[in-house]
Amino acid sequence: MAQTFDVNLDEYKYGFNVPENYAFKARKGLDEDIVKEISWMKKEPEWMTEFRLRGYRHFLERPMPQWGGRGQLNTINFDEIYYYIKPTDSDRAFTSWDDVPEDIKNTFDRLGIPEAEQKFLAGVGAQYESEVIYHSILEDLENKGVLFLDMDAALREHPDIVKEYFSMVVPPEDNKFAALNTAVWSGGSFIYVPPGVHVDLPLQAYFRINAQNMGQFERTLIIVDEGAYVHYVEGCTAPTYSTDSLHSAVVEIIVKEGGRCRYSTIQNWSHNVYNLVTKRAQAYKNATMEWVDGNLGSKLTMKYPSVYLMEEGAHGEVLSIAFAGKGQQQDAGGKIIHVAPNTSSIITSKSISKGGGRTTYRGLIKVAPGAVNSKSNVVCDALILDEDSASDTFPYIEIEEDEVSIGHEASVSKVSEEQLFYLMSRGISEDQAANMIVSGFIEPIVKELPMEYALEMNRLIEMEMEGSVG
């Protein structure tokens, strides 16, 4: 295998990279020509090209947000980023791993994707740099009318649906990074689940950055029709480099009457990736939207999965876990907007900081006028493992209606000497004791994950915890 390893990896085991043998790599930096070139290469309809340019212009005009990341956003050098890399000649994702170029296939093998696909998934998308290079779905689901494609394929094959829903939930002008994504988006998933169809096994997408100074901008659109259900899982990793990479995705979800969508993320980028993602869902009558958002990697993550409760009886949930180690900032949380009466929501956030890492819970509960009998409960707990680490909480609440019930609890705790001593007095080593306390702390969220991911999450936390005490 032609693989090179970065020797400076400590516990991050996904930091390897493979040589670049790419079909096309846009020059560094961003201007209108690059935006047009991406659209031209993808043979997109004109409206999409225009849409991209609209996003690009807004990206230029929009000032950098100054409210998060403690100034670190200002250090991103947008001229040093590669905005588009097409890894293979093929214009379509392969449907057999045998067709995927060996370097890339080996990478996904090492990440365990084909194995997971065999064992417990209903479909898989694998994105490498800017393009989805592999895609599959169980035949049985295809026969039921479930669409699971990469976003570029969806635009080619189902242009009308894409045109109808694209940017409906997150407009290009929403924020600076949503605008950037609109300009240079490539890859991502498109899912449509027809009325009443229950997708029993999860669909998974995996996003891999390989090149140095790469910018990855996938775009995902999920439509869950009436009474349907889907669980979508995404994972992501990148090599460890001394220079920064940028990941800026947009995810839009629409859950129609009585439908339910669960979206689980295990974000494990290497510690040189800026992860600035906009995720938003609309839930209609009696629909349920659940975000399970695990953030372990990256240099700086700013991500607040949101649910707009559009019609009566809609329910939204955000379960957020963040782990910030040395040099990391996890600025995460969730937003729920109660637009209609009798809607309910829960935000549960658990964050852990160690070795100088910093976690921030940032959340919003908003109740619009007329959304009577809205119920919301927010619980955010932070665990701080040492003196060098820190945690902040910014729980915004905007209530414009009287008849509502809103609860909020926040706690910050340290791994106590007493707890450690208690476990150690039973023969358990200090490292393992700290590990147990941390895994107990996040257990309420981890138990919501499918078993395979719960095990993965515990294993990742264990790896991050190695040598954390004493």
Next chain:
Amino acid sequence: MTSSLSIKNLRVSVEDKLILKDLSLEVKVGEIHAIMGPNGSGKSTMAYALAGHPKYEVEGGEVWMDGVNLLELAPDERARMGLFLAFQYPNAIPGISMANFLRTALNSVKGEANGDRKKGIPIVEFRKLLTAKMDLLGIDKSFARRYLNEGFSGGEKKRAEVLQMALLEPKFAILDETDSGLDIDALRVVSEGVNSLTGPERGFIIITHYQRILNYIKPDFVHVMYDGQIIESGGLDLAERLEEKGYDYLAKEKETG
């Protein structure tokens, strides 16, 4: 040679205040020692210092167990040597089930002896063992699924401590006021549990404020601790005398000679 826990002239301070002033005590396996004394006499300080709590500063003295100076070991190493402390106020660890915790502890303590610490006891075997011990102590099966000490009543916490002791089978066990806060029924159950673990292979130090636990657990020796030292040792009759006359009387008797 019989195994023994030997405390020699132990001096311990907490937050710069000297609490244990000069404590000496020898406990052999097969023996039950009761330590009685008023609040603040240093009983719990002794328990924590023996188990190795980092807040308890050893200023002088030695503690030997099977030829090893315990004071040089970390708390987990002491536990793996066969020392056990039943806490007066055990900590809660949310999110960790009793079963998970007990299995981890058992593997830590026993695994080393079996030379197979990595793999540990197979789950099926562990479940059998746990069920047997829980039956012995009259503990409901659902206990194993609950989070460690979280939301436990006072009696449940004490029972959980005895259950841990029953599983880990230490050579020397220190019970720190295990009787406090228990009603008569709970006290009887806990005492029966302790009694089922006594035998020639195990030594006990039972720390108590009141004489009543000694109605259930019969010590071979009774020691009175006062102001950081053992001021008198004797048999069960000493406990009865204390019950009658009180600690202050005994202390005064000592002072005046």
